[in-house]
Amino acid sequence: MAATLRGRCFPWVWLCRRAWPGGGRHYRAARCAELKQPLAIEEVAPRPVGPHEVRVDVHFCGVNFADILVCRGQYQERPHLPFTPGMEFSGTVLETGTDVSTVKEGDRVIGVSGFNSMAEECITDQKALWRIPDRVPLREAAILPVSYGTAIMALEHRARTQPGETVLVTAAAGATGLAVIDVATNVLQAKVIAAAGSDEKCQLAMQRGAESSVNYSQGSLKEAVRKLVGSGGVNVVIDTVGGDIFLDALRSLAWEGRIVVVGFAGGTIASVPANLLLLKNISAMGVYWGRYQDRNFPVFSRSLSSALQYCQEGRIQPYVGAVFKLEEVNDAFLHVIQRKSTGKVLLSLK
Structure with missing residues (x-):
């Protein structure tokens, strides 16, 4: 009997953990061996943890567009082949290094990693882990790092959004878009106009808290927004x-x-007409959330701590759009590429 994965067949025994000569166990991981090709599920031998590292039993891993780009060789970071994609995860601590003091075995954690978490286990530095509060499920926690970290960074740290202000969010039914709606509406008390590419996505954004919506596949976004808010903007x-x-x-x-520029899901990077910035005293800025981990770790950490706190308090409600098994990783990628996804797409490792 064999398991089929996007045209490739694997013996069932190959997809299961097995004992290895070193006394540990191999674990399954999605591996990119060649750019722009389907991922394969392989067994990987675990390596020892370093003094400041933690081994985590991964329960859920987020599927982000960046994972797809890195597997195409089109992302800012280019890991050496072969590698395991996956930027964010939730799980439980299996083992800690000798100098680890922030978490202990059995702790439930979320983490961010440099493309290695689409696997049953991953190893990361203790500084890249945050303990999950008791009331937050592992599945919902897995949504928080990239989507909510980005939303909080964009809205709070960069735009300094104030109560009562109006926020326009594009790709509003995506993982980051819904996180922006959630944080802007329920934490910052702002009004949200959700812009998306279909009526169904607009409807979902409205259900998740947007005050109004615009389907920009049906005409000018600028004119639709003007009808909603007038010439004030x-x-x-x-x-x-x-x-x-x-x-x-x-x-x-x-x-x-x-x-605030968060990404270029449409595939085109626009040039900014500087005269528009001058005429209205507009500020244009960017958020590359992951870069804060190296350049300003306190701000980066605060975005995740805030997300966990908001979730624990019930002020935000992360939305899971779809869950795939690890062996369905190529289907999960296709789901995102074809823009069928709404909210966060997750891989379940259990």
Whole structure:
């Protein structure tokens, strides 16, 4: 009997953990051996943990567009082949290094990693782990690092969003878009206009807290926003699309408005017309959330601590769009590539 994965067949025994000569166990991992090719599920021998490292039993791993890009060789970071993708995860601590003091065996944690968490186990530095509060399930916790870390960083740290302000978010039904709606509405008490590419996605964004929505596949985003808020414009834009959508959103800003660039899901990087910044005293800024881990760790850590606190207090409600098994990782990637996904797509390792 064999398991089929995107045209490749693997014996069932190969997909299971087995004992290895060193006395430990191999574990399954999704491996990228060649760029732009389907991932394979392989057995990997565990390595020893370093003094400051932690071995985690991964329960859930987020599927991000960055994982797809890195497997195509199109991301800012380019790991050496072969590698295991996966930037964020939730799980329980299996083993700690001799100098680890922040977590202990059995702790439930979320973590961020440099592309190695689409596996049954991963090893990461203790500084890349945060303990999960008792009331937060592992599945919902896995959504928090990238999506909510980015949303909190964009809204709070960069845009300095204030209560009562109007926030326009593009790709509003995606993982980051829904996180922006959640944080802006339920934590910051702002009003949200959700912009998305279909009526169904707009409806979901409304259900998740947006005050109004715009389907930008049906006409000008700028004109639709103008009908909603008048010539005054919106105070904050969180854009993950780029291209013409970015430009329309930029032109929708109010006096002293702020636009935050989070990504370019549309595939086109727009040039900023500097005269628009001058005429309305607009601020244009970016958020590369992961870079804060190296450049300003206290701010990075605070974004995750805040996400966990908000979730523990019931102020935010992370939305799971779809869950795939590890051996379905290529189907999960295709689900995202074809823009079928809403909310966070997860891999379940259990």
